[in-house]
Amino acid sequence: MEASGNHGCQILVVDDEPTVSGAIKLLLQFDGHAVQTVDNGEAALALLEQHRFDLIITDFFMPGMKGDQLAARIKQRWPGQPIIMVTAFAEEFNTFGKAQGDVDFVLQKPFSRNELREAVVQVLTEKNPDGDISIIPNKPSPERFIPPANH
Secondary structure: EEEEOOOOOOEEEOOHHEEEEEEEHHHHHHOOOOOEEOOOOOOHHHOOOOOOOOOEEEEOOOOOOOHHHHHHHHHHOOOOOOEEEEEHHHHHHHOEOOEEEEEEEEEEOEEHHHHHHHHHHHHHHHHHHOOOOOOOOOOOOOOOOOOOOOO
């Protein structure tokens, strides 16, 4: 697990592939968020017992507990917790965007920084429509981020 940043939203990234979680972490840090990463669902649940996050971003296909199983367990314990699931298998859950079940948004791999940013903004705005969420930075659009599509 790694932590960094000191402003923006508190975000937990759950992915068993270090290159993917590291890339998502960098994209989110670029936008000023404090990001922690863990590599499995059990570690995420343990961390959630001790730390509050504004948002959780989880991969779907991981060894052991899958992302949808993690989301279900999180929503049982913390019903209002915003969750984004990233997956190459988004068609199994929905079309791009609004999800069914225990996730608030499904983001199809590969995705760009802008698509990630839009998902973060949408989910956090829906969960806190009257809040002051300053999460859209005035920074140039990046190159397209293409995580491995095998998960």
